[in-house]
Amino acid sequence: MATFGTPYEGRDEIIVPLVYQYLSDNSVLNLGLFTNSSGTLGPTSLIGDISEPSGTGYAAYALEGTWSSSNGVVTYSDGSPANPQFENTGGTDWVGDITGAYISGAPGVTYYLLHFKFFSSPITLQPGQVLEIDISSLLS
Numbered sequence: 001m002a003t004f005g006t007p008y009e010g011r012d013e014i015i016v017p018l019v020y021q022y023l024s025d026n027s028v029l030n031l032g033l034f035t036n037s038s039g040t041l042g043p044t045s046l047i048g049d050i051s052e053p054s055g056t057g058y059a060a061y062a063l064e065g066t067w068s069s070s071n072g073v074v075t076y077s078d079g080s081p082a083n084p085q086f087e088n089t090g091g092t093d094w095v096g097d098i099t100g101a102y103i104s105g106a107p108g109v110t111y112y113l114l115h116f117k118f119f120s121s122p123i124t125l126q127p128g129q130v131l132e133i134d135i136s137s138l139l140s
Helices: 008-025 135-139
Strands: 030-034 066-070 073-077 085-087 098-105 112-123 130-132
Touching: 073 135, 098 135, 112 135
Parallel strands: none
Antiparallel strands: 030 098, 066 073, 085 130, 098 112
């Protein structure tokens, strides 16, 4: 047995209502993509360290769907499809290979980097291609 910790029930009651649901109710949680080189983000990284791709159709995505938690695992659903999608709606590749995704939030005026995850390999988003982000894997 552990000598300290937060049990699943505590996580379910704290994490979603007080963090994700509160922030998303106030429309301040965003999902974005980044082009940073592998290994350049870490525990001391700030939102200003994120380099985003550019191209027609790219913008940070407002996470206004439904947050839930079961046994301490946070999930997100955006309807159909359940996960947010980014689409290259232009005629050329987006500038910058996409190396990962991040979630940011703004409890005040300043945005904060809440989560980030590097993909296993860089992605070049070509015209007409769609990239779907599994929020659960980003939060784990």
